[in-house]
Amino acid sequence: MPVKNFPFLPLDGILRPLLPIVILNPHTEKSFKTYGFIDTGADSCTLPSDLAGILGHDLKKGKRSTAETVGGEAITWLHTTTIQMLNHKGELFHEICNAHVEYVENFDYVIIGVNDFLSNFRLEIDYPNKCFSLRYSKKKIKISAP
Numbered sequence: 001m002p003v004k005n006f007p008f009l010p011l012d013g014i015l016r017p018l019l020p021i022v023i024l025n026p027h028t029e030k031s032f033k034t035y036g037f038i039d040t041g042a043d044s045c046t047l048p049s050d051l052a053g054i055l056g057h058d059l060k061k062g063k064r065s066t067a068e069t070v071g072g073e074a075i076t077w078l079h080t081t082t083i084q085m086l087n088h089k090g091e092l093f094h095e096i097c098n099a100h101v102e103y104v105e106n107f108d109y110v111i112i113g114v115n116d117f118l119s120n121f122r123l124e125i126d127y128p129n130k131c132f133s134l135r136y137s138k139k140k141i142k143i144s145a146p
Contacts, residue, residue, distance in 0.1 A: 002135040003087050005126070009035060011109075017125060017132040019112060020086040023047065026098055027080065028056030034110055036083070038123070038132060042113035045083060045096065049103045051110075052079060059103060067102060076102040085117075094120070094136065 008015035018035040025031075032054050036045070046067070052059040062077035081101040085094040096116055112118065124133045 002133065003085075003093060004133045005129075005131045006088060006133065008130040008132070011035075011037065015130050019134075020090065021110065021112070022084040022086065023051060023055065023110070024082040024084065025055035025057055025079075026082050030054070030056045036085075036110040036112040038118070038125075039111045039113055040118060040123070042111045044102065044113040044115050045099070045117055046076070046102045046104050046107065046111045046113065047081070048107045048109065049077065049105045052077065052103045055081070057081075057103070062103065063100075065102070067104065069104070069107075074107065075105045077105075078102060083112075083117075085112075093134075 006019065009018040011018060017038040019038055021034060021036045023032045023034065032051060049059055057079045059077050062079040065076045065078065066073050067076045078100045080098050082098060083096045084092050087093045099116055120136060121134045122137045126132065
């Protein structure tokens, strides 16, 4: 089921492409409902480290790593997480199950990135009308560097 013409929602006073999601810890079954920022510049889905405790993850027991962000290098912790994407009616339309998701210290946003989510969809962003659409694409397009 595609998401069509989903309206931008305010984030920091600016209308942005935000998708309703549920984040789940498959080990504790604890969940958190929020919005994820559709970010075509992000390689993967990332979550604020504060959510780890809410979901029952022991943040520092995850695999420690670093990631490059717009704000510079950040410390991350990998934890197994399921992310459910919801449509206009709050119904599940796509799920990333048991993924190793980065929880980022000193980070405030849930980011929906390319490699583990957006690469599966055709994304249309309509800035003049402040909305976006997502349609699952069974066909993978491979792009090779020149």
